[in-house]
Amino acid sequence: MSEILKFSSSDIRDWLGRETSSIFTPVHTKVQRLIDEMHRTLENLSDVSKTLLENSGKEIEKRNMKTYRRARALNKLARLFLDRTRGVKVPEKISYDSAIEFIGEIQKAFLVIEVDIRNWFPRISPYFIMDRRKFLAVFEKAKESLKELNNFLTKEYVKTKTLEETFEVINRLQSLEEQLTDLKEQKKKVEAKETSLEGEMAETQQKMADLKNKDIMRQLREIGMEIKTLRVELKRNLRHLRKPFIKFQALTLHGGGSGLTPEEFNKLNKFVENPFEAFSSEREGYPLLKQILQKLDRSISEGKLKLKSDRKRKAEQDMDNILNKSSLATLHKKSVEAITQRKYLSTLKEVTETKSDLLKLQERLENLEGKMESVKSEESAIERAYNETSEKIRNHKNQIEKNIFSFMSKKVHIE
Numbered sequence: 001m002s003e004i005l006k007f008s009s010s011d012i013r014d015w016l017g018r019e020t021s022s023i024f025t026p027v028h029t030k031v032q033r034l035i036d037e038m039h040r041t042l043e044n045l046s047d048v049s050k051t052l053l054e055n056s057g058k059e060i061e062k063r064n065m066k067t068y069r070r071a072r073a074l075n076k077l078a079r080l081f082l083d084r085t086r087g088v089k090v091p092e093k094i095s096y097d098s099a100i101e102f103i104g105e106i107q108k109a110f111l112v113i114e115v116d117i118r119n120w121f122p123r124i125s126p127y128f129i130m131d132r133r134k135f136l137a138v139f140e141k142a143k144e145s146l147k148e149l150n151n152f153l154t155k156e157y158v159k160t161k162t163l164e165e166t167f168e169v170i171n172r173l174q175s176l177e178e179q180l181t182d183l184k185e186q187k188k189k190v191e192a193k194e195t196s197l198e199g200e201m202a203e204t205q206q207k208m209a210d211l212k213n214k215d216i217m218r219q220l221r222e223i224g225m226e227i228k229t230l231r232v233e234l235k236r237n238l239r240h241l242r243k244p245f246i247k248f249q250a251l252t253l254h255g256g257g258s259g260l261t262p263e264e265f266n267k268l269n270k271f272v273e274n275p276f277e278a279f280s281s282e283r284e285g286y287p288l289l290k291q292i293l294q295k296l297d298r299s300i301s302e303g304k305l306k307l308k309s310d311r312k313r314k315a316e317q318d319m320d321n322i323l324n325k326s327s328l329a330t331l332h333k334k335s336v337e338a339i340t341q342r343k344y345l346s347t348l349k350e351v352t353e354t355k356s357d358l359l360k361l362q363e364r365l366e367n368l369e370g371k372m373e374s375v376k377s378e379e380s381a382i383e384r385a386y387n388e389t390s391e392k393i394r395n396h397k398n399q400i401e402k403n404i405f406s407f408m409s410k411k412v413h414i415e
Contacts, residue, residue: 005412005413007412009173009177009415012170013174016170020163020407023160024160024164027160028094031094031099031152031157035090035099035102038102038145038149041138041141042106044138044142046082049078049135050078050082051131052077052078052128053078053079055128056072056075057075067127070123070124070128073124074120074131077116084112084113087105088102088105095164096153096157099149099153103146103149106146117139121136165403166407172396177393179389180386183389187383190375190378193375194372194379197368197372197375207361211357214350217351220351223345227342230276230331230334230338231276234276237327237328238271241319242272247305248260248268248292248295249268251299251305259295259298259299264295267288271289276335279335280332280335280339289328290322290323300312400412400414401413
């Protein structure tokens with residue numbers, strides 16, 4: 001079993017460079033030389049195209065009818081040749097991919113130039129023969145340079161393509177590891193923010209709890225709970241009268257002769273919308289409610305307000321209990337006392353100040369919660385980026401290990 005060589009991502013490049021320099025350096029040196037030669041050949045082609053452009057331009061100026069049309073054709077061709085050769089970009093950094101792209105651009109330019117030569121040079125004959133021969137000689141030289149470069153790439157340079165790609169993957173790996181280090185720092189900062197906000201929120205919540213637990217606030221809260229209980233009890237006592245109240249309200253609105261005064265009608269509306277508020281705001285003995293019930297009972301008896309027999313029986317029974325048996329007297333007394341007590345407590349300076357402090361603390365808590373939400377969102381984004389970068393690093397390490405094994409038959413592990 002062959003030994004597995006272990007390297008850090010920072011050491012693998014130097015080791016790989018030393019191990020492959022005898023193979024990689026000569027190949028790179030030669031491809032650089034061939035590309036430089038190709039570049040010089042393209043410049044020569046541009047120079048000879050300029051000569052065609054200048055000489056044809058001079059002939060155009062002479063206005064010689066024998067050569068004018070051919071001179072214009074050659075001038076146009078020369079300009080096209082010049083644009084095409086100048087349009088080819090020489091790679092700044094030599095790599096297999098950049099060299100292949102360079103060759104591809106030249107092949108496209110040369111293909112079109114050859115078509116133009118084949119189509120137009122015969123039409124220009126016999127004029128500009130020396131210029132054309134000079135251009136064709138340089139063009140043939142350029143095609144030979146291109147062929148030599150292409151042969152080297154496809155037969156020799158391609159063998160080192162995997163190695164070259166491996167160096168590029170190593171560069172990307174080191175860049176990704178730098179990104180991961182930055183993300184770790186960002187994670188620490190965000191976690192520190194989160195911890196700080198959690199502390200502030202806990203402190204704010206404790207202050208709110210302390211204020212709510214003050215005796216005066218506890219009394220106010222107990223009164224509130226008592227009012228809630230009384231509200232439920234009133235709703236239960238008036239449950240069979242809700243439908244008749246709504247029908248009586250409609251009867252009054254449509255002029256059905258309910259006999260209600262404006263004050264009674266307003267009170268009826270309140271009983272429909274908010275029974276407890278209507279009931280607790282009544283004077284002792286709840287006279288308005290009784291007046292409404294008396295007129296409701298009369299409307300039912302006279303047939304002006306119709307109810308189903310079961311609903312009618314229950315409504316009449318509840319009205320009798322309220323009108324004749326004072327079934328709501330105790331409830332009314334408790335309700336008035338509770339509302340009065342709540343109003344009294346609510347007006348105390350200690351309560352108003354406490355409520356004001358609670359409101360400020362609540363606003364602060366909401367502000368902190370908003371910041372916490374933003375921080376958590378930022379934390380999630382960083383966590384996703386961290387995981388994605390970690391996965392890319394693993395993939396890059398695996399790719400480097402596989403490439404080295406395929407190229408050198410050596411097993412390495414990047415820690």
